[in-house]
Amino acid sequence: MTPKMMPMPNMMARMMPMTMVEMWTTVGSTIASVMFFGAIIRQYCPYEVRRFFDKYTNNLMSFFNPYIRIAIHEFTGSQARAHKTSSSSSRSMSLYPEPERRFYRLTFHKRYREMITEDYLEHVVTKGKQVKAKNRQRKLYTNSSPNYRYSSHGQSMWSHIPFEHPATFETLAMEPEIKQEIMEDLLTFREGKDYYASIGKAWKRGYLLYGPPGTGKSTMIAAMANLLNYHVYDLELTAVKDNSELKKLLIETTSKSIIVMEDIDCSLDLTGERKKKEEKPSEDEKEKVKKEISRREPKEESGSKVTLSGLLNFIDGLWSSSGGERLIVFTTNHVEKLDPALIRRGRMDKHIELSYCSFEGFKVLAKNYLRIEAHPMFDSIEQLMKETKITPADIAEYLMPKSPREDAEKCLSKLIRALEEAKEKAAKERADEETEDNEPAKRDALSED
Numbered sequence: 418m419t420p421k422m423m424p425m426p427n428m429m430a431r432m433m434p435m436t437m438v439e440m441w442t443t444v445g446s447t448i449a450s451v452m453f454f455g456a457i458i459r460q461y462c463p464y465e466v467r468r469f470f471d472k473y474t475n476n477l478m479s480f481f482n483p484y485i486r487i488a489i490h491e492f493t494g495s496q497a498r499a500h501k502t503s504s505s506s507s508r509s510m511s512l513y514p515e516p517e518r519r520f521y522r523l524t525f526h527k528r529y530r531e532m533i534t535e536d537y538l539e540h541v542v543t544k545g546k547q548v549k550a551k552n553r554q555r556k557l558y559t560n561s562s563p564n565y566r567y568s569s570h571g572q573s574m575w576s577h578i579p580f581e582h583p584a585t586f587e588t589l590a591m592e593p594e595i596k597q598e599i600m601e602d603l604l605t606f607r608e609g610k611d612y613y614a615s616i617g618k619a620w621k622r623g624y625l626l627y628g629p630p631g632t633g634k635s636t637m638i639a640a641m642a643n644l645l646n647y648h649v650y651d652l653e654l655t656a657v658k659d660n661s662e663l664k665k666l667l668i669e670t671t672s673k674s675i676i677v678m679e680d681i682d683c684s685l686d687l688t689g690e691r692k693k694k695e696e697k698p699s700e701d702e703k704e705k706v707k708k709e710i711s712r713r714e715p716k717e718e719s720g721s722k723v724t725l726s727g728l729l730n731f732i733d734g735l736w737s738s739s740g741g742e743r744l745i746v747f748t749t750n751h752v753e754k755l756d757p758a759l760i761r762r763g764r765m766d767k768h769i770e771l772s773y774c775s776f777e778g779f780k781v782l783a784k785n786y787l788r789i790e791a792h793p794m795f796d797s798i799e800q801l802m803k804e805t806k807i808t809p810a811d812i813a814e815y816l817m818p819k820s821p822r823e824d825a826e827k828c829l830s831k832l833i834r835a836l837e838e839a840k841e842k843a844a845k846e847r848a849d850e851e852t853e854d855n856e857p858a859k860r861d862a863l864s865e866d
């Protein structure tokens with residue numbers, strides 16, 4: 418190397434570090450200024466300006482940072498294993514205090530940007546919705562509390578309590594195939610949003626549950642609500658003043674709910690008009706019928722009763738077009754009493770008969786109440802159940818131990834005794850009926866003699 422050439426590298430060596438230092442100093446002071454102004458802006462500027470500023474400072478920071486941070490607001494659950502923080506602490510001095518917002522912060526490398534923003538976030542949102550739906554506190558609404566009407570000014574006409582009925586389809590005593598069919602029907606309905614939209618039908622489905630008392634109609638409604646994760650609206654029709662009040666109540670119901678009208682045959686006289694028409698009465702009778710109908714179903718203007726036509730209108734239209742999924746369930750002990758118009762398909766899409774207990778149903782109850790799946794006494798019970806009728810409610814009563822001393826054997830013995838008694842009683846009743854039927858023939862024979 419010549420001495421002449423020596424200054425050149427020295428100069429370079431002196432100049433380069435100076436340039437780098439200057440550059441980093443400039444960058445550092447720029448960031449510091451940005452952060453300083455950021456702090457001022459956060460304290461004294463309106464929310465919109467702060468949002469605008471935050472967006473650009475974040476972009477500037479991310480330019481120097483190989484990692485990306487995202488905040489998932491209002492996210493509940495722990496799937497993301499992300500850092501949880503609260504936004505309130507840094508803003509406590511703000512002139513425009515915001516409500517506390519909780520969020521999860523997720524940090525990842527830039528090269529995963531696409532994977533995170535497209536697949537992962539979508540997965541988190543879907544999962545989040547599922548978790549939210551599952552954890553949702555379901556409610557049992559009722560309109561039968563004595564003062565519900567007084568709260569109708571601007572407030573809900575329904576009062577509610579948490580819905581915590583433990584019944585499930587697993588604990589429901591019923592033929593397994595029918596149970597499976599009902600569960601599939603319900604789940605298909607729940608997933609059917611697009612299908613209902615494509616066929617132009619409101620997303621609702623009607624169920625009619627009928628059968629003798631104690632066969633599990635109310636229990637099945639609870640199992641439905643638990644399966645679907647829906648709220649329950651127990652609509653007591655006898656407490657509804659008139660059609661317009663019925664309309665208000667139905668319009669207030671929310672999506673993902675089951676609207677229940679129990680004992681529909683007792684709630685209202687819904688049979689009158691149609692039956693009388695079918696009998697083709699004389700003019701006099703027609704006049705009587707008219708009076709009777711107007712007594713039972715006053716015109717809407719008089720505002721004192723829900724009518725059959727009012728009920729049908731609301732089931733078909735108005736409220737159901739408000740979107741969202743709703744099941745409507747009627748229960749009755751006397752299906753034959755109901756007006757065919759009320760329960761025709763399209764209104765009540767699925768008719769389910771809940772009847773006396775089968776042996777399969779008994780096995781479910783034995784598992785529920787006694788935690789047993791087999792027992793030597795089961796054979797006798799199966800035989801007796803073929804010969805007599807018993808409701809699941811009655812079986813449940815015999816199987817429930819009444820003291821710590823009552824074991825499975827004692828409970829099953831009680832049930833066997835009850836079945837034998839029921840069988841004897843039925844045989845005696847049949848014999849009495851036969852005697853009654855033969856009575857006129859005997860009298861005739863005697864009088865001929």
Ligand SMILES: Nc1ncnc2c1ncn2[C@@H]1O[C@H](COP(=O)(O)OP(=O)(O)OP(=O)(O)O)[C@@H](O)[C@H]1O
Binds near residue numbers: 590628630631636
């Ligand atoms: N199918 C069933 N599976 C399991 N438990 C049942 C069943 N049927 C009845 N029970 C038991 O009997 C009790 C009464 O049943 P539930 O109220 O569901 O009958 P229901 O048919 O609605 O009666 P009602 O017609 O009188 O309203 C329930 O609390 C439950 O313990």
